[in-house]
Amino acid sequence: MPSKGQVIVNSATGERVVFQTLGRESAGELLRVDLFLVPGGAPRARHVHPFQEERFEILEGTVRFRLGADTRVATAGDVVVVPPGTPHLPRNVGDAEAHVIAEIRPALNLETFLENAFALLGARGPRTTVPMILELAELLSHYPREVQATPALLRWMAALAAPIGRSLGYRPRFPIEA
Numbered sequence: 384m385p386s387k388g389q390v391i392v393n394s395a396t397g398e399r400v401v402f403q404t405l406g407r408e409s410a411g412e413l414l415r416v417d418l419f420l421v422p423g424g425a426p427r428a429r430h431v432h433p434f435q436e437e438r439f440e441i442l443e444g445t446v447r448f449r450l451g452a453d454t455r456v457a458t459a460g461d462v463v464v465v466p467p468g469t470p471h472l473p474r475n476v477g478d479a480e481a482h483v484i485a486e487i488r489p490a491l492n493l494e495t496f497l498e499n500a501f502a503l504l505g506a507r508g509p510r511t512t513v514p515m516i517l518e519l520a521e522l523l524s525h526y527p528r529e530v531q532a533t534p535a536l537l538r539w540m541a542a543l544a545a546p547i548g549r550s551l552g553y554r555p556r557f558p559i560e561a
Contacts, residue, residue, distance in 0.1 A: 397424025406490025414490035425474035437465040444481025470533040521548030
C-alpha cells in the first residue's frame with residue numbers, strides 16, 4: 384500500500400512518481416502525484432481511465448500528449464485535462480527531465496495499480512516477454528475501473544491472457560485496496 388511521500392520508479396519507461404495525496408487521505412476523491420519523466424520517457428502504451436479524469440500541470444519540461452486522435456505539446460504553466468475514457472499517452476519530448484503535477488479524480492485504486500505496474504515493468508527492464516505480458520494482463524484484470532489498454536483489440540487480448548497468467552500463478556505484488 385503506497386504511502387504519502389513514497390517514490391516509485393519505473394526504470395523501463397523513464398517515469399518516477401512521488402505520492403502527494405492518496406485516495407484514502409481524500410475520501411477517495413483525489414490522487415495527486417509529482418510525475419517526473421526523463422527525456423523520451425512515457426508510460427508503456429496508450430491507455431484509458433474509464434471513470435477517472437486526469438489533470439496534468441506542467442511545472443518543467445516539454446510534454447507531448449496524444450489525446451484520442453489529437454496531439455498537444457505542453458510546456459511549463461500549461462494544464463492538460465484528460466476526460467474519463469479518453470485514450471492518452473504523455474511523453475517527454477524535451478531535452479531535460481519533465482516535472483508534472485498529476486491529479487486523478489476519483490482516486491479509485493490507481494495508486495496501488497501504479498505501485499504494482501512499476502514493480503513489474505521496472506523489474507523486467509525494457510524488454511517484452513511472454514511471461515511479462517501474461518503477468519501484466521493478470522495485473523490489468525484486477526484494475527478494470529482504473530486503467531485499460533487501448534486500442535480495444537489489446538484490451539480484448541489482455542482479457543484473454545489474464546486467466547492464463549493467473550493459472551501460472553501471477554498475482555499483483557501488492558494487495559488490492561478495498
